[in-house]
Amino acid sequence: MNHRTKSIVVGLLAGALLGAAFGWVVGDDDPNEEMPGLAALGPGDYFQLGISILTLARQFGNMIRG
Secondary structure (H helix, E strand, O other), X not given: OOHHHHHHHHHHHHXXXXXXXXXXXXXXXXXXXXXXXXXXXXXXXXXXXXXHHHHHHHXXXXXXXX
């Protein structure tokens, strides 16, 4: 398997795991809560989450490069 194919597979798996985590957060709502799941997040939280995802991707890239 060449380098590009490995990168695509790793990205696909990482995206699937991230999507599953978001689904878990959204699906884990309590009917007694006022703002369940992702609805409780504000704009600053989304910005912080985006930066965290980019940092995680950079760390994965550094691990793969060695």
